[in-house]
Amino acid sequence: MSNDMSPLDIIAPRDGEIRKLADDLFWFRFSLPFRLNHINLFALDTMDGWLLLDCGINTESSASQWSAILAQLEAKKSIAGIIVSHHHPDHVGYAGALAAITSTPIFMGAREYEETALLLRYSDKEAADIGNGAYVNFGLGDICVGHRRNRSNYFRTLVGDLPEVLIVEPGHVFTTTVGAWEVRFDAGHSPGQMSLMDHARQLYIGVDFLLPRISPNISVALRDPDHDVLANYFFYLEEMQKLDDDWLIIPGHEWPFYGGGARALQLIKHHENRLKKLLDAGSELTTGDAMAILFPFELNDHEIYFASCEARAHLNHLVTRNKMERLIKNGVVFFSKQ
Numbered sequence: 001m002s003n004d005m006s007p008l009d010i011i012a013p014r015d016g017e018i019r020k021l022a023d024d025l026f027w028f029r030f031s032l033p034f035r036l037n038h039i040n041l042f043a044l045d046t047m048d049g050w051l052l053l054d055c056g057i058n059t060e061s062s063a064s065q066w067s068a069i070l071a072q073l074e075a076k077k078s079i080a081g082i083i084v085s086h087h088h089p090d091h092v093g094y095a096g097a098l099a100a101i102t103s104t105p106i107f108m109g110a111r112e113y114e115e116t117a118l119l120l121r122y123s124d125k126e127a128a129d130i131g132n133g134a135y136v137n138f139g140l141g142d143i144c145v146g147h148r149r150n151r152s153n154y155f156r157t158l159v160g161d162l163p164e165v166l167i168v169e170p171g172h173v174f175t176t177t178v179g180a181w182e183v184r185f186d187a188g189h190s191p192g193q194m195s196l197m198d199h200a201r202q203l204y205i206g207v208d209f210l211l212p213r214i215s216p217n218i219s220v221a222l223r224d225p226d227h228d229v230l231a232n233y234f235f236y237l238e239e240m241q242k243l244d245d246d247w248l249i250i251p252g253h254e255w256p257f258y259g260g261g262a263r264a265l266q267l268i269k270h271h272e273n274r275l276k277k278l279l280d281a282g283s284e285l286t287t288g289d290a291m292a293i294l295f296p297f298e299l300n301d302h303e304i305y306f307a308s309c310e311a312r313a314h315l316n317h318l319v320t321r322n323k324m325e326r327l328i329k330n331g332v333v334f335f336s337k338q
């Protein structure tokens with residue numbers, strides 16, 4: 001592995017365009033109404049038809065973006081199925097609608113399917129109670145807690161209902177016209193993301209776990225704030241560090257690139273640096289304090305959610321490493337150096 005990353009020499013597809021990345025792999029991009037303003041979606045060419053990979057959020061805009069893409073794909077062959085990599089709304093949101101439009105099955109890993117089903121099941125009150133409880137635990141101020149209390153099940157506003165899905169087992173291989181894509185499941189950015197590797201051609205669709213510029217959000221779930229998800233992500237990055245430079249990394253956002261090993265090392269250093277900042281900051285840190293240290297700028301309601309859950313993931317990992325210990329006072333969790 002060298003220290004270099006380099007983007008694939010290709011222009012990202014514009015609205016409604018489809019770009020060929022390999023003989024069996026086609027790339028298109030949907031716009032998103034978030035700060036991260038796009039998602040990369042893919043179609044794999046199989047003997048049975050197109051296998052789509054990921055779906056966008058459940059909005060009118062996704063519907064019209066899909067109709068432009070489906071028209072082009074279906075002019076060549078029919079749709080055979082829909083693979084959903086993980087439960088985040090930009091990936092799973094439109095899956096149910098897309099399955100209905102194309103009359104095809106959805107393929108998902110068990111862990112991400114369970115997560116999607118669970119988040120869809122919460123009533124507005126349950127979702128608000130879980131968020132509110134977590135924010136008290138995080139030591140975030142009353143204003144913040146008040147905001148959270150007023151919110152509904154936000155996940156449901158972005159994700160449509162899912163039909164029964166076909167569960168993909170570890171080791172499964174999706175066979176295409178010219179390739180064999182083996183699935184892998186990893187935890188960190190989400191609890192069991194499915195990604196696809198074609199070993200013979202050294203192609204890796206890493207989706208959200210290995211992006212060339214952005215550090216994927218590594219966050220605890222609001223209902224499970226003590227879980228050490230950063231340990232899971234370090235485990236993944238250490239494996240990716242072994243990838244040699246000939247592998248083309250094809251991510252769910254941004255652009256395809258070479259140098260996945262170098263990128264994995266950068267991300268390890270990024271998180272180590274954040275852990276050090278928190279350790280240097282001293283004692284009796286709440287999750288809210290840690291958030292202010294790692295994200296020292298004004299955050300809106302939505303950003304507070306990501307930032308606080310990511311700060312907590314780092315605090316939890318310091319506990320795993322025996323560098324910090326947890327102490328609970330009046331429902332607020334404090335972290336102090338060991």
Ligand SMILES: [Zn+2]
Pocket residue numbers: 086088189190208
């Ligand atoms: Zn994601």
